[in-house]
Amino acid sequence: MERLLTTWIVSSLALIVAAVLLGSHMDIGEASETMTNRVLAVFIVGAIFTVISLFVAPVVKLLSLPFIIVTLGLALLVINALMLLLVEKITETVGVHFILDGFWWAVLASIVISISQSVVRAFLPEAREPQP
Numbered sequence: 001m002e003r004l005l006t007t008w009i010v011s012s013l014a015l016i017v018a019a020v021l022l023g024s025h026m027d028i029g030e031a032s033e034t035m036t037n038r039v040l041a042v043f044i045v046g047a048i049f050t051v052i053s054l055f056v057a058p059v060v061k062l063l064s065l066p067f068i069i070v071t072l073g074l075a076l077l078v079i080n081a082l083m084l085l086l087v088e089k090i091t092e093t094v095g096v097h098f099i100l101d102g103f104w105w106a107v108l109a110s111i112v113i114s115i116s117q118s119v120v121r122a123f124l125p126e127a128r129e130p131q132p
Contacts, residue, residue, distance in 0.1 A: 029096075082106075
């Protein structure tokens, strides 16, 4: 449970960084909304992104393993971008404003999110094993 909560917060922070860096090409929450509604939208998108990252992405990566090996890992960029586009479609059905300007902006956003998550995780303490 702690891992899920930590991943959710880290993902939400990484999405904020990506939205700030990509400007109008990635938008979370409508500009006309209040700040609390935009923060709520970020946490909802972060929750959906976390669920996709923890449950859907590993299955897709496992099934794509031969292609990932042949492309020397570059297929992971495509898979991560497709996962972001899936998050966009899911948030659209939920009614939360999350927009990406296309596939290539999703690729760039996935790179920014991956780097941001690595930086944020570097500052978090290591999770300890439970003591018997």
